[in-house]
Amino acid sequence: MFGVRQESEPPRELYAQARTTYESGENRKELIRMYAMIRTGEPAQVAAQDLLGNVARVEGAVPEAAVNVPLTAEKVEGQLKRTGGTPYECEKVTAYVDEGLSLPLSALNALRRQALEELSRQRGLPPQREKGEFHPGVRYENPKGAPQITLSVRSAQQITPALLALQPARIYLPSDEGAACPDAIRACQEAGVEVAVLLPRICWDREKNKLEQELKVFQDLGVTQALAGTLDGVQRALDLGFTVNSDFGIGVYNSQTLKELKRLGVSAATASFELKLPQIRDLSKAIPLEAIVYGRLPLMIMENCIIHNHTGQHSCTGVNQLTDRRGEKFPVVKAWGCRNEILNGKTLFLADKAADYQRLGLWAVRLMFTTEKPEQCVQVLERYRGQGRYKPFDFTRGLYYRDVE
Numbered sequence: 063m064f065g066v067r068q069e070s071e072p073p074r075e076l077y078a079q080a081r082t083t084y085e086s087g088e089n090r091k092e093l094i095r096m097y098a099m100i101r102t103g104e105p106a107q108v109a110a111q112d113l114l115g116n117v118a119r120v121e122g123a124v125p126e127a128a129v130n131v132p133l134t135a136e137k138v139e140g141q142l143k144r145t146g147g148t149p150y151e152c153e154k155v156t157a158y159v160d161e162g163l164s165l166p167l168s169a170l171n172a173l174r175r176q177a178l179e180e181l182s183r184q185r186g187l188p189p190q191r192e193k194g195e196f197h198p199g200v201r202y203e204n205p206k207g208a209p210q211i212t213l214s215v216r217s218a219q220q221i222t223p224a225l226l227a228l229q230p231a232r233i234y235l236p237s238d239e240g241a242a243c244p245d246a247i248r249a250c251q252e253a254g255v256e257v258a259v260l261l262p263r264i265c266w267d268r269e270k271n272k273l274e275q276e277l278k279v280f281q282d283l284g285v286t287q288a289l290a291g292t293l294d295g296v297q298r299a300l301d302l303g304f305t306v307n308s309d310f311g312i313g314v315y316n317s318q319t320l321k322e323l324k325r326l327g328v329s330a331a332t333a334s335f336e337l338k339l340p341q342i343r344d345l346s347k348a349i350p351l352e353a354i355v356y357g358r359l360p361l362m363i364m365e366n367c368i369i370h371n372h373t374g375q376h377s378c379t380g381v382n383q384l385t386d387r388r389g390e391k392f393p394v395v396k397a398w399g400c401r402n403e404i405l406n407g408k409t410l411f412l413a414d415k416a417a418d419y420q421r422l423g424l425w426a427v428r429l430m431f432t433t434e435k436p437e438q439c440v441q442v443l444e445r446y447r448g449q450g451r452y453k454p455f456d457f458t459r460g461l462y463y464r465d466v467e
Contacts, residue, residue, distance in 0.1 A: 092113070092149055093150075094111060094113075095152070095154045095156070096110050096111075096154075097157070098138045098139075098155070098158070098159075100165060101125075105124055106169065107120070108120055108177045109177060110174075110178055116184045116185055117181075118177045118178070119177070119180075120173055121173075122172065122173045123169055125165040126164050128164040129164065131164075132161065132162050133164055133165050137167075138155070138159055138170060139155040141174065142155045142157070144174070145178065198318070198346075200346075201317075205424075208420050209420060209424040209425060210230075210426045211230050211231060211429065211446055212232040212233070212234065212427070212428045213233045213430075213431060214431065215239075215431045216239075216432045218235065218246035220431050221233065221235075221436075224436075224440045225440050226253035226255050228443045228447060229254070231255075233255055233257055233258070234258050234260040234289050235247065235258070235260060236259075236260045236262070236398065237259050237260065237273060237280070237398070238398055240279060240285075241275070251284070259280040259285055259289070260289045261291070261292075262399060263311055265398070266399075272399075274302070277299075277304075281304075287304065287305050287306075288305070288307070289307045290307075290308060291308070291311030293312070296328060306328050306329060307332070308330075308331045308332060309332050310334060312331065314331050314334050317347075320345065324348045324349045329350075330349055330425065332428070336461050337462070338465070339422060339462045339463065342422045343421065345423075347423055350425035351423070352426035352427060353419065355428065355429065356409070356410055356411060356429040356446065357409065357432060358407075359406045359410055359430075360404070360405055362404040363397055365401060367400045368394065384404060390407050391407050392407045393405045393432070395432060406458070408454075408457055408458040409458070410460045413453075414453075415459075427446075
């Protein structure tokens with residue numbers, strides 16, 4: 063028999079310490095401003111305002127004439143700034159206090175609590191919905207020509223002279239790869255192949271400087287196109303002067319999304335790979351649209367590097383595998399910022415279905431290279447050019463043909 067070892071219960075002070083650490087260091091507080099008006103013969107008034115424009119106003123007792131020490135604006139500001147233990151941080155207090163008045167500090171504290179409680183109540187209310195008639199607007203006809211072929215790579219090593227000789231319309235190169243291997247950008251440009259910088263799917267504010275340094279390398283080499291999969295990435299690239307295409311992470315599922323992306327300044331978009339082919343065809347394409355027709359589609363991106371957590375070493379530059387309980391294997395690759403991305407175990411393959419995707423009104427179809435060796439990238443592009451007989455060992459049609467027998 064196996065026994066279970068029972069540990070002694072941690073002392074209460076450890077729980078108290080953990081709670082104090084969490085409350086003081088983990089949570090991000092909302093910035094607010096507070097206002098107070100203490101006037102002769104009128105109820106004391108306190109208000110709290112957040113950055114969203116919510117304003118909570120409360121009233122209290124009428125101040126009395128001071129007998130000894132009168133109330134001052136400085137004292138009022140000091141009391142109203144005490145927002146500890148609440149989800150708020152007071153960045154500024156504006157107080158107007160008539161001379162010669164007295165009001166207990168306990169009354170000010172009560173007004174502060176009431177104002178913050180009312181502010182929290184307002185913040186918890188659902189937004190007001192406006193009802194109206196939906197007008198879809200003008201419908202854009204599908205382009206008639208055959209789509210061009212673009213490529214996205216995970217590594218600059220996948221860009222070879224043989225690949226460039228096949229003249230893809232554009233190559234999407236990750237920001238960190240291009241910054242580390244500027245010669246790959248120059249090789250594409252010398253071969254007459256357009257380069258676009260691929261922004262990471264996750265970038266925290268603390269990583270912003272690193273990303274902008276990488277993007278500057280591309281700009282210094284004359285790259286003007288960017289591919290971003292988040293609205294934050296879209297705005298960041300626009301602010302830096304790039305012409306921006308949206309990636310699959312934006313989630314283009316309907317025509318209205320394309321119109322909104324156009325309004326935001328996006329020049330081209332990527333269709334969601336969760337759509338069926340007829341749904342992509344029927345989109346009103348307010349901006350040029352491309353679709354992914356080859357590659358291991360991403361399943362999950364993780365904030366922490368599981369390879370580093372498991373081995374203690376940064377050894378995820380290659381391809382690792384994650385095996386589930388049914389024996390299915392999923393590639394685990396490095397993502398920007400010491401993260402990991404889990405990819406589909408089967409490769410999306412539609413080279414033998416070119417007649418189907420060429421009728422969708424796309425400006426381009428994308429081949430997404432992740433785990434492929436450089437020579438495989440060439441073979442895949444050749445097959446999508448109508449040459450060779452390359453076919454992945456284990457492939458899928460994705461969701462493009464679901465419900466089709």
